[in-house]
Amino acid sequence: MAILSKEEAQAILKKVLSYSKAESCEVSLNGSNGGNIRYARNAVSTAGQINVMSLSVNSTFGKKTGSASINEFDDASLKKVVSRAEELAMLAPENPEFMPLLGAQTFPESATFNATTAAMTPDTRAEMVGKSLSIAKAAGLDAAGFLENSTRFNSVMNSKGLFAYNKSSNVSFSVTIRNKEGTGSGYVEQDFNDLNKMDVLALSKIAASKATGSAGAKAIEPGKYTVILEPLAASDILSNMFRGFDARSADEGRSFMSKKGGGTRLGEQLFSQNVNIYSDPMNPELPSATWSGDGLTLKKTQWVEKGIVKNLSYSRFWAEKKGVEPIPFSRSIVIEGGTQSLQDLIKSTEKGILVTRFWYIRSVDPQTLLLTGLTRDGTFYIENGEIKFPIKNFRFNESPIIMLNNVEALGKPVRTGSGMIPPMKIKDFTFSSLSDAI
């Protein structure tokens, strides 16, 4: 099925709403179209192409809501899905946390769609993967990677006049390159809305050079070290913290954002002074939709300023209960940094460890947000501003809260993993044991 334009989506949604007899009704129509190639051992292992569209209806009487969904779009099917949602609403229990629908809103146009990405075919993907494989094969290395592209549209309309539409495209690429002996491994990952920004050749070269450079790693003692985290490594660990910027769990006393004796840590200096975190759907490097799941406009929001917690997210229900404005959470997270490159951070380090990425991060204690996980695919010892030798992987036990209190320097943010994240220099990072894994 096709990716519908704003007008095409609007026409179907209007028609569906015209069939509604409920007190309020909300209809969403979403579709996606995309494909992928997975490769390993220098050859394609699986590949696919998937194309879907579906429509769902939420009908409400009082505080009773029913929902139904369908993937056929003739008039009879559309009438059927509306009446089914209404029948189900009549039988539903009251939801004490139901919020009345929002009326018409004005959402700015997003910058999430790119026509070149949307036009990708199985042959485009095969050609890109061919380039990545050529790097590995030429160097006598083994590549395993994944390339995926998708174009999707999301739209919603309700009986109070709200209409929202977004069309987006994305291409993501990751590759692990290992030497034949299995003694060295390198990794890169990157995603963009715009295919033209994706350079699989350059990215594969970085992974290949890490595979070669990480071979013959030496064991050094676990303990506290100054670390230089590449943006991907920083993102791996910090993405676990962003979910905690939620007012409700903080107010309820079950989050690291909860305050001893009650209340939240909003307004407290929780991090080093050089930590500034915001989200902005209009960031040109990291665009997102301009509306949230509950119909609110996503605006630029400062979460942390000079280490102080400036905002927590409030759902519409929790905001009303607390008498504040709702604040939707955004995935377009930007951690501000400086102008220094990763190389500059390495140069300024007397003794330290460079981490390419982390792996298998899990929460150990939600109270302190203590996390455990391991380094992977390229860990190096730095001495006197230079990478001296590859080292064996470590297990860490560290809290991102403690980590962001030990920030020595932040470099230039780049799009990676969960947002725009700078390379980071962090002191006293806790590694607790060695791993033989490569």
Next chain:
Amino acid sequence: MKRKDFLYLSGLGMGALVLPDFGAYANPIDPLQALDKIDVKIKKELADVALNAAKAKGASYTDVRIGRYLNQFVSTRDKRVQGVANTESFGVGIRVIANGCWGFAATNNVTKESIAKTAEEAVAVAKANAKIQGEPVQLAPQKGFGEVSWKTPLEINAFEVPIKEKVDLLLNVNDIAMQNGASFVNAALFAVNEQKYFASTDGSYIDQDIHRIYPSFGVTVIDRASGKFKTQSSLSSPMGMGYEYMNASPEDKVSGVITRYKGRYDILGDVKEATRVAKEKINAKTVESGKYDLVLDPSHLWLTIHESVGHPTELDRVLGYEANYAGTSFLTLDKWKAKNFKFGNDKVNIIADKTQIGSLGAVGYDDEGVKCGKWNLIKEGILVNYQTIRDQAHIIGLKESQGCCYAQGWNDVQFQRMPNVSLESGKAKLSVEEMIKDVEKGIYIIGDGSYSIDQQRYNFQFGGQLYYEIKNGKIAGMLNDVAYQSNTQEFWNSCAAICDESDYRLGGSFNDGKGQPGQSSAVSHGSATTRFNGVNVINTARKI
């Protein structure tokens, strides 16, 4: 319509409710629709369209899966129903080999025309990729079974139990927790029904009806004055069963510091005890780091087995097919070929099994038409086998696949997934009490908690739900802040004793993740309580 029995509340529009991830294309449906079946004759006709269309375009092998995946998720929080969702995902996935390369395409438009077009797309994908392919796919031979079927043995289909009964039960769970001093409680019930029809050019037409169930809760106790909060999760296990799992008899209850469950589950009894222990955790003493003998309950050990034995014995990981995501494995082919690699000591026997009744992995046939079986992975401590599928079987000299192929939905391509992997019980009679009596300095761990392991499965760290200090053969009280770190081979070689079969229980995961795009599968792991000597325990307390 006889919907009066059903409470129904859902909302997948603007995300008003907390719902689990059902996979990409799951649509909410009326609960009664879940009981409809699709005639097997129609499925055969549709499957033949795919097989013929792909062949006409030059495919040398084709399989087609017509899948109807039903989920029912009932979730509650404190006194409130958070959500009741019934979803259905229905469509067709077609996998082909053309020009020696795999291709896959899927559609949720289940008409003959659309299926034929999708089959052609799968061939086009295969041909595009063949241009960059090295070795052609080598598929282990598989005889066709003709028209056959398999069904999870069950007493009560969970989808036939009125939702009101489930909601009432969960609200009762929450009420018991709140009455006993919990600050917050969430309780949920998840039921899955996979109606899978598989057909291939080998001549198989396999109709399967697979059921799974998972009741769970989490109790939170908050001490406002100190700002501390502690949680306790249910000691249930997801099972390959019907709603009969919710009816425990006295024989299903294993008594001890807390009741654990065998075969069937008592959610009301468990939540009462969970609230008691969650409160105790607030003031339990913090552990002193060091070496301890660990006594691990099956409700905990299943996850250690899953991570440290299940994953490294997956042949696709060993070969490098998962290198870019889940990782590879330390159990390289040379260790298997040597026939003397001491994975563990001679007490350790580990079995792969896709047939165990009640387990999450039990099916009649896998997702590429292979009949399922049972085999040893580790025998008396030695690595003797792996888990594999048709296009990798030849690499370990097998003439046929071990039946480990699975796809989470019709729109996902099938690949190697873990069968149930379980530790054999000790042959000599040994109870938990007798095991603890011999421990001088130890920790008894119950329930699964934090877990992390490296990409080759050497170094791991596990936490649990409950930790009890063992001093001179006796339980000396509850501990906090415990995690143990070890190396897989070292750990399984430190196995000191395994309780007998009467203590054997299953644990498991409803959502084991692997692959790109990511897919989830359900798998069980059985064991009896097991002792490991001299394991490194760290203290995880921090101040922020």
